[in-house]
Amino acid sequence: MLLLENSAAQYVRMSTDMQTFSIENQSEAISLYAATRGLTIVCSYEDSGKSGLNIEGRPGLRKLIADVTSGHAEFKTILVYDVSRWGRFQDSDESAYYEFLCRESGVQVEYCAEQFSNDGSLSATVLKNIKRAMAGEFSRELSTKVFTGQSKIVTRGFYIGPDPGFGLRRCLVDPTGKKKTVLAFGEMKNIRSDRTILVPGPPAETNVIHRVYGLFIDKKLSISEIARKLNDEGIPNAYGRPWVTHSIRQLLSNEKYIGNSVFNRASKKFGKNWRRNPPSEWVRGLGVFEPVISIERFEQARLRLKENSTYRTDGDVLNSLTALWCCKGRLDIDLVLSSEKMPSPQSIKVRFGSLTQAYRLIGYRGRGDRDYKIKAREGMRKTIIEGVRKLNGTARRCSSGRHIIINEELRVGVGVGRRASGPNRHGDWNFGYRSQQKPDILVVARIDRGCREVRDYFIHPYALLPHGSWLTISGKNYARLDAFHTNTLEPFVKMCARRSLEASK
Structure with missing residues (x-):
């Protein structure tokens, strides 16, 4: 019988997609540490692709703290790879506070890769606090280095950012500035030393931009009237969607259309909220790209925007x-x-x-949005269960009701994707999945907000999710995800069908 004192939980965290094997390496080191001390790991808490700057975006650590402080934890030790994996909190006292909550509840935190034993001795306390301060300082230094490097890239005339929007294209150049090729939507450079610049897009798009400036400056049309006019004529925006006031305003106010590269308009540092930076903090590369609009016309549009704004x-x-x-x-x-x-x-x-x-x-x-998503998930579960049963398979809801158990061997989760928010992400869809019990297959429906009808489905093996919990569907990975795409649930239901031996003879 396993004693509670010999039971342990492990907490692992990686902060970026680039740390592909970080979770695996941490788990191996923790397992070795546990084995040498006679501990058995009974559960695991994980934060994949999560920053250590705060606890808000780390469901794994929050669940761990909640389980420990509830008094129902089935372990007496928490194993963490090192102090930085516990967190890179900017206030070292915050890191100490979460450890204190565990210790107060009778659960000890052990750092497996550190050179000190977390036994409460003076030397361990001093070293641990130094490590906490160093973990936080590492994030601050890294942030400064990254910002400085990005600023230099911008001032040298290169582009940093996502797809540039309507009327512009990203062009790949070598370190000397020689043009190589124009990147399509979603394409990325594959040579680290290469850079990107902005170049005018096809004439069909640049002509629309000139027309928008004419309608706004010369014809005195409002932004909403211009958007309505383009939509009535069937002219889509950069993402193939109807124009809205925000996208028209971008055409009239963004300096990239006069050849300027602007960086640091807004920033989000150390896990805090986004902050709109004053123009004095913007980093500019002036006249570094081929302009689409003359500076004179741009200033005329800016003046009218200023007159109309409050x-x-x-x-x-x-x-x-x-x-x-x-x-x-x-x-x-x-x-x-x-x-x-x-x-x-x-x-x-x-x-x-x-x-x-x-x-x-x-x-x-947002009760209405949640209601229609709940209804959509229930409809998907019902379609799958009834379809599998009609084809001689077995299908039932698990005890929690969240998953479907098919043929007593396949665990299936369902969910609804949502459009990503933020600039230049109108073509992206996100799907987040949180569950202690992981399914084998995720069936994700994309549903348009307006008509609230299912657009299509993605049937994705859970093990192939980038972080095991979050899937982004965008132009960058359509080709990779096409094998998992279907317009109906019928192919998935047929895949789960069972045939009797008599019928096969």
């Missing part, structure tokens, strides 16, 4: 959001984008941290 306090933005809610009966990113009276979702994110936080501040909980 300063909005946080209260004004929340009042506008409340008015939109009352008018439409619900809120989502598409409604915010399409409303001329609302600032862009990115502006709201900079002010309040996220759209969700802004919703909470006005009392909106």
Whole structure:
């Protein structure tokens, strides 16, 4: 019988996609440490692809702390690879506080790769606090180095950022600045020393940009009138979607269209909320790209935008959001984008941290969105269970009701993907999955917010998820995910079918 004193839990964390084998390496080192001390690992808590700057975005650590402080933990020791994996908190006292909560609940934290024993001695306490401070300082130094490097790249005339948007393309250049090829949507460079610059896109798009400036400056049309006119003519934006006021405003105000490279308009450091930086902190490369619009026309558009704009306090933005809610009966990113009276979702994110936080501040909980997602998941489960049973297979809900057990051997989870928010991400879909019991297969439905109908499905083996918990569907990985794509659930149901031996003869 395993004694509680000999039971341990392991906590592992990696912060980026580049640390491919970090979790595996940590687990191996922890297992060796446990074996040499007669401990048995009974459970594992994991934060894959999570920054160690704070606890907010780390469900694994939060669950660990909750289990320990509840008094129902089935272990007496927590094994962590080293102090930095516990966290790179900017305040070392925060790291100590979470360890104190565990110790107060009778659970000891052990750092397997450190050169000291966490036994509460003076030397261990001093070394541990130094390590905590060093872990936090590493993040600060790394942030400074990365920012300095990115700033130098921008001032040298290169481009940093996602796909450039309407009327522009990314062009790959070698270290000397010689052009190599134009990158398509979602393509990335594969040689580290190569850089990218912006070049004008096809004439069909640049002509639209010139026309937008003419309608705004010469014809005095409003931004919403221009968006409506382009949509009526069937002209899509850079992502193949209808124009909204925010995307038209980008054409009229972004300096990349006059050949400038601008970096650090907004920043998010050390796990804090997004912060809108004043122009004095922007990093600029002036006239480094071939312009699409002349500086004279750009300044004319900027002057008219300034004349038409009014300063909005946080209260004004929340009042506008409340008015939109009352008018439409619900809120989502598409409604915010399409409303001329609302600032862009990115502006709201900079002010309040996220759209969700802004919703909470006005009392909106998005019950309608959650209801239709719940209904969609239930519909998917029902279709799969009934379909498998019709084809002589067995299918049932597990005890928690979250998963489907097919043929008593395959565990299936279902979910609904959502459009990603943020600039230049209108073509992306995200799906997050959180569960202590991991399924074998994830069936993800993409549902359009407007009509709330299923667009298609992705049937994805859980083991192949990038971090085992989060999937992003975008132009960057359509080709890789195409093998898992289907328009209906029928292929998956047929795959799970069972045939009797008599029928096979």
